[in-house]
Amino acid sequence: EAQVTQNPRYLITVTGKKLTVTCSQNMNHEYMSWYRQDPGLGLRQIYYSMNVEVTDKGDVPEGYKVSRKEKRNFPLILESPSPNQTSLYFCASSLGRGNSPLHFGNGTRLTVT
């Protein structure tokens, strides 16, 4: 089954404790991206990757890191999480063309206390 898999689904952590949210897709997609979803703000792009070893900042990159060492994986790293990073995070992938549909994972709900 074609899918984007994120782990974990839920994560509660404390301020400053480094964490990684994993994302993997099995559709051989070139494009991958991370979004955060907050009430009243919609989906905001954090980072995206056009291909292996090619990453770029989205609209809200501060406090996040990403890497794309393999085509299928695109982990999101929070080196020193803060409470304002409490949010619902989504990974997405696509073929990368402008009208290619984005395929989203089921989300990771992160709480930073």
Add this chain to the structure above:
Amino acid sequence: QQQVKQSPQSLIVQKGGISIINCAYENTAFDYFPWYQQFPGKGPALLIAIRPDVSEKKEGRFTISFNKSAKQFSLHIMDSQPGDSATYFCAASKLRYGNKLVFGAGTILRVKS
């Protein structure tokens, strides 16, 4: 600054009624306008999309109306059903920049049976 403004924030419609969600954009360079549907606990999924060279696109009970001069587009759900209850996001992008979508804030639709 939100590049795509979406309204209403929430909407309650009776079964069989018409649901209408509106979006307005600022950047005249946008040339691709998709709508995504998100069910609770799931990631968004592409519902329907339109290019600005047409004024309307229909897929089943879902129709996008596009007004280029007013820089507005809307989603109409005819004969709304309880199964349509979800969060709807409009989005916009420039096709030549690939999947760099700008999303609206979302509309929570509830269809009462």
